[in-house]
Amino acid sequence: MATAGKVIKxxxxxxxxxxxxxxxxxxxxxxxxxxxxxxxxxxxxxxxxDVYFWEAKGQTPMFPRIFGHEAGGIVESVGEGVTELAPGDHVLPVFTGECKECPHCKSAESNMCDLLRINTDRGVMIGDGKSRFSIDGKPIYHFVGTSTFSEYTVMHVGCVAKINPEAPLDKVCVLSCGISTGLGASINVAKPPKGSTVAIFGLGAVGLAAAEGARIAGASRIIGVDLNASRFEEARKFGCTEFVNPKDHTKPVQQGAR
Known part of the structure; x- marks a missing residue:
């Protein structure tokens, strides 16, 4: 592209x-x-x-900063040594990146890459310790290696996943975090046996994805627990078979399923 190798405003x-x-x-x-x-x-x-760290909870405050990590976009240009991606590729950012070489990346039980594991206190690129964002020459810090609240962003190649260009980016962008987090928690971490009973607390995007993962794994009962009963009907589409609203019960929630 004409902008390759140049600073983009x-x-x-x-x-x-x-x-x-x-x-x-x-x-x-x-x-x-x-x-x-x-x-x-x-x-x-x-x-x-994004909201949690924007409020500076549980971290060393680092500002100014560009947040965002759940997105979809198109590769504009690549740096030296990048061979698996090319300009024009449709991609999703991955804040838990993979170098593909360390013991964690080669393990089926972990994705905590030695090089790219999530670090919310790091606001610069790993390669040279500098930011790729600036305003009037002053650096603006990155967030979890992605910073998608910008029309253009720079990421380590290990934090970028190539996808089918026919996939609608306005929908699959949630695969960057919400869907992959919930689905992965069910299938790869909890690994519910076929016919098992699963309880999912919170039926937002992550919870719905966890329900879908439990359904795929073959769980026979998937109990959705949420304070907002208006979420229940939609959650049925993702595999939930029954629901508990803790506000409707005086007993401990684990005794409220019906």
């Missing part, structure tokens, strides 16, 4: 301070360096994790 939602409204700013996005990819973000979702 684009719009981004910048968090200048903890808990303060995000500000739409023109930022400069540097070209990708070795083993990095620059992606044009077309769709991005809001995850509660």
């Amino acid at each position: 684009c719009k981004a939602a910048v968090a200048w301070e903890a808990g303060k409204p995000l500000s739409m700013e023109e930022v400069e996005v540097a070209p990708p360096q070795a083993m990095e990819v620059r992606v044009k973000i077309l769709f991005t979702s809001l995850c509660h994790t």
Whole structure:
């Protein structure tokens, strides 16, 4: 593309301070360096994790910063050494990246990559310890290696997953976090035996994906637990067979299934 190797100016939602409204700013996005990819973000979702760290809970405050990690986009350019991706590829960011070489990446039981495991306190790129975002020469920090609240972002190649270009990016962007988190928790971590009973607490995006994972695994009873009963009907489509609203019971919730 004509922009390859050049700094791109684009719009981004910048968090200048903890808990303060995000500000739409023109930022400069540097070209990708070795083993990095620059992606044009077309769709991005809001995850509660973004809100949690925007409020600066449970972390070392790091501002100004560009949040966002659940998105879909198209590769604009690639850095030196990147062979598995090319400009024009449709991709999803993956905040729990994979180097594909360390013991964790080669293990079927872990995805906590030695190089790219999630680090919410790191606001720069791994390769050179610098940010690819700036405003008037001053760096803007990254978030979990993705920073998708920007029209363009730079990520390590291990934090980018290539997908079928026919997949609608406005829908599959939630695979970046909500769906993969819940589905993976059921299938890869809990691993419910066929015919088992599963309880899922919270029927938001992650909970619905966990229900779908339990259904795929063959669980016979999938009990959805949520304080919002309006979610129950939709949750049936994802495999839930029965529901518990803790507000409807005086007994402990584990005794409330019916």
